[in-house]
Amino acid sequence: xxxxxxxxxxxxxxxxxxxxxxxxxxxxxxxxxxxxxxxxxxxxxxxxxxxxxxxxxxxxxxxxxxxxxxxxxxxxxxxxxxxxxxxxxxxxxxxxxxxxxxxxxxxxxxxxxxxxxxxxxxxxxxxxxxxxxxxxxxxxxxxxxxxxxxxxxxxxxxxxxxxxxxxxxxxxxxxxxxxxxxxxxxxxxxxxxxxxxxxxxxxxxxxxxxxxxxxxxxxxxxxxxxxxxxxxxxxxxxxxxxxxxxxxxxxxxxxxxxxxxxxxxxxxxxxxxxxxxxxxxxxxxxxxxxxxxxxxxxxxxxxxxxxxxxxxxxxxxxxxxxxxxxxxxxxxxxxxxxxxxxxxxxxxxxxxxxxxxxxxxxxxxx
Ligand SMILES: [Zn+2]
Ligand SMILES: [Zn+2]
Numbered sequence: 228x229x230x231x232x233x234x235x236x237x238x239x240x241x242x243x244x245x246x247x248x249x250x251x252x253x254x255x256x257x258x259x260x261x262x263x264x265x266x267x268x269x270x271x272x273x274x275x276x277x278x279x280x281x282x283x284x285x286x287x288x289x290x291x292x293x294x295x296x297x298x299x300x301x302x303x304x305x306x307x308x309x310x311x312x313x314x315x316x317x318x319x320x321x322x323x324x325x326x327x328x329x330x331x332x333x334x335x336x337x338x339x340x341x342x343x344x345x346x347x348x349x350x351x352x353x354x355x356x357x358x359x360x361x362x363x364x365x366x367x368x369x370x371x372x373x374x375x376x377x378x379x380x381x382x383x384x385x386x387x388x389x390x391x392x393x394x395x396x397x398x399x400x401x402x403x404x405x406x407x408x409x410x411x412x413x414x415x416x417x418x419x420x421x422x423x424x425x426x427x428x429x430x431x432x433x434x435x436x437x438x439x440x441x442x443x444x445x446x447x448x449x450x451x452x453x454x455x456x457x458x459x460x461x462x463x464x465x466x467x468x469x470x471x472x473x474x475x476x477x478x479x480x481x482x483x484x485x486x487x488x489x490x491x492x493x494x495x496x497x498x499x500x501x502x503x504x505x506x507x508x509x510x511x512x513x514x515x516x517x518x519x520x521x522x523x524x525x526x527x528x529x530x531x532x533x534x535x536x537x538x539x540x541x542x543x544x545x546x547x548x549x550x551x552x553x554x555x556x557x558x559x560x561x562x563x564x565x566x567x568x569x570x571x572x573x574x575x576x577x578x579x580x581x582x583x584x585x586x587x588x589x590x591x592x593x
Pocket of ligand 1 (some may be wrong): 334
């Protein structure tokens with residue numbers, strides 16, 4: 228049995244998102260079907276569309292969904308039809324990383340989030356003619372009216388109405404990653420310096436989190452003045468425009484040796500800049516999707532420096548997303564300032580605006 232749905236299908240590498248009818252499997256015993264109310268667009272969706280993640284086409288992407296539970300499988304215990312939920316990434320729930328509260332480091336992370344299909348290889352989405360479509364993107368493929376997922380992907384948000392679900396959708400990936408790398412991984416102490424390279428969704432979330440942690444100074448580096456203005460509003464105490472200023476010289480002037488660097492662009496020259504900026508005991512977290520070769524010199528990182536790739540900010544969505552929602556309600560994490568809503572039909576405009584830097588975080592309303 229399948230459920231007829233409308234989904235944003237990408238037919239070829241670099242192609243546009245086209246809404247068309249698809250059939251989605253009814254939930255297996257451990258699965259849940261969610262009616263999607265809103266879905267954020269993240270740069271990872273665009274990277275997947277462009278073939279950089281090795282996905283098969285045609286495919287349905289989308290990994291920042293929020294909506295209402297429609298159907299639950301017979302083994303699903305903690306979620307019921309009608310529950311309002313935010314969707315996040317997939318993890319197995321059984322490996323030592325999952326058991327230890329670090330699902331972003333799940334041994335099955337790649338298969339569960341980038342596998343095109345269920346872990347047993349079966350497809351979840353089909354064309355009207357019955358041909359398989361790549362699904363299970365981040366365990367959800369939520370750029371669609373309905374998403375088939377599992378209980379572990381779902382964070383209940385009890386009393387949220389549709390507008391709140393549209394706001395909370397964006398917490399599932401980029402915002403969680405940026406805030407998580409600061410609060411879960413770098414853990415700046417009050418008055419330790421933190422520099423963010425790239426003030427998009429991930430970078431701005433890192434800035435808000437740095438302010439929460441009491442880091443100082445907080446510096447944002449970008450080349451788009453609009454983003455730098457927003458960075459200042461959200462907590463950056465200094466901003467540097469890389470097109471107009473010598474970033475290294477300015478950082479030495481403002482901060483000296485940087486305690487914590489957050490690199491979100493994935494560009495090798497910026498990664499180089501970020502890793503060189505940190506002091507002898509500094510940390511650099513790399514979050515950008517990179518297809519560049521990155522060379523690290525024999526002297527860098529030094530013996531007491533830490534340079535690492537961050538996956539989802541080492542967040543456990545079940546705990547971290549409710550924490551971010553509480554911080555937002557208390558006015559300490561104003562991530563709503565990043566968001567612009569679009570009707571789902573304007574998906575390709577939303578993607579373009581995101582790439583052009585006109586919109587930080589597009590969210591589609593279904
Ligand atoms: Zn696991
Ligand atoms: Zn993402």
